[in-house]
Amino acid sequence: MRGNEAVPEEIARLSEQPRVTVRRGGAPRRNGECVVYWMQRAMRIWDNPALDAAIAAGNHLGLPVVVYFSVIPNYPHANLRHYHFMQQGLRDAAADAAERGVGFVLRRAPGNRLEKLLEEVRAAMVVGDENPLREPERWRQALAKKLRIPYWTVDADVVVPSKVFGRTYFLLHHFRPHLERELPGFLVEPGNLRPASAWKQKVDSWPVERDITEGFAKLDRSVGPVESFTGGAHAAMKRLRQFVDGELAEYEKTRNKPEVKGTSRLSPYLHFGNISPVRIALEVKRAVEQGKARKSAADSYLNEMIGWRELSVLFVRHNEHYDSWECAEPWARRTLEEHAGDLRPRRYSLAKLEQGHTYDELWNAAQMEMVRHGWMHNYMRMYWAKKILEWTPNPATAFDWAVVLNDKYELDGRDPNGYAGIAWAMVGKHDRPWFDRPIFGTVRYMSGASTGKKFDSAAYVRQNAGG
Structure with a gap:
C-alpha cells in the first residue's frame, strides 16, 4: 500500500x-x-x-x-x-x-x-x-x-454505538432520553451479508475440538466449568427462544424473585459476544407483537438489557478507575470517608467470604450460587456487594474484594456490567444519596431482613445452601 x-x-x-x-x-x-x-x-x-x-x-x-x-x-x-x-x-x-x-x-x-x-x-x-x-x-x-x-x-456488542453519545451520564433517567432518541436507527434487522468470494487459502489453525488451554501452565484451574451454562451462539439462541416463549410473559412479577427462574440468564452470552443485544431486543419486541408478552414486560426487560447495560459501557469507557474505589461518586466518597471509623459489627476475611462462611444464610446462598453455577441473580448481586461493604475494613478493600470474587466466579465477570453494578452498590455510581446510617453513610442500604421478605428467601437458601 x-x-x-x-x-x-x-x-x-x-x-x-x-x-x-x-x-x-x-x-x-x-x-x-x-x-x-x-x-x-x-x-x-x-x-x-x-x-x-x-x-x-x-x-x-x-x-x-x-x-x-x-x-x-x-x-x-x-x-x-x-x-x-x-x-x-x-x-x-x-x-x-x-x-x-x-x-x-x-x-x-x-x-x-x-x-x-x-x-x-x-x-x-x-x-x-x-x-x-x-x-x-x-x-x-x-x-x-x-x-x-x-x-x-x-x-x-451494544445496540447504540457508544461514540454516538461520546460521554457518560450521572443517572439512568438522564441517559434514557438520549438512548430512546437513537434506538429506532439501530434496532433494525442485522444485514448478515454473504461474501461474494469464497475463502480457499490453507492456513495453520488450532483444531476447535482440541483443548485450547493445553500447555497453559500458569492458568488457574481451581475454578472449573459449570453444568448450568453451555457456551456458544447456538446455546444463546436456544436460551433466548426459551425466554421470549416463557419467562418474559411474567417478567415483571418474577424478575426480582431469585428463587424463581424468571430472568433471561443471557448475561454470560452477552459477555462473550455469543449473541447480539440487537437480536435479543428484536425478539423481545416480536414476542409482544405475537401476543406472547405484554409491552410493559418487554419494556421492563429492555430497560435492563439496553438501558443499564449500555450505561455501564459508557461508565467504563469514560472512567479509567472503573474497577476500583477511585470511581466513587464525590458525594459517596465523602460520606463513606466520614463513616470510615464506624464499628463493623462483623468482619470477614476474603477467604471466609469466598467460602460463603458468614452468619448470613442469604448472603452465603448468593455466594454459593455464583461459585457453583457461574452466575448470580441480579437482585442478589446488589445485596451481595452491599454486605461486603459492611463486613470489610474500608470501602477500597470492599470494592477490590467484590471485583476479585465477581471476576473469578461469574461467567459474566470481567465485564462493564459487573463493574458498574459493584460501583452502584458500593460507591453511589448511577444512584443518589439516601438516609444517613452507620458504615454506609448516605449510600443506599439493603438489610437482610427487608430483602428476605421480598421473595421466598428460604427457598433460595435451600436451593444454594452449603459452602
Missing part, C-alpha cells in the same frame, strides 16, 4: 458508519488477497456488525474474508471456567463461519500473533470489534501503531 493512494469511495463510505472507528486509515493493500476480521469480544458469526463490515469491504474489493481468533494464555483474570465456556463458543463460531462462507483461523498467542497472520494471508485490511475494558483497548491502540494496512474497529 502506498500512502498517496486514494481510498476507494465505497470503502470510505463504509468507514463513516456510526459503529466504525478508523484506527488506521488509508487505502487497502494493493494486491491484497483477503480481508481479516479479528474476532475478540464479539464471538459469533451471525448478527455481528464487525463481520458484516469486513464482508462489505471484502465484497467491494472482490476479496474473501477470514475470521481470526487468538487464544491468550494470560487473559486478565480469566480461569479454566472462562476458557471452557469460550471454547464452546469457538466451536459454534467455526461451524457458522463455514456455513456463512468465511474462513476461520484459531491460534494461540503469543507465538502466533495477528501481525504474523496478516502477512501470511496478504491481508488488504483488517476489521476488529471494540472492547471498552482497559487491557483490550490498549491492545487495539498498540496494533494500530504497528500496522501498515487499514484497521477499523466496530462497536458490535
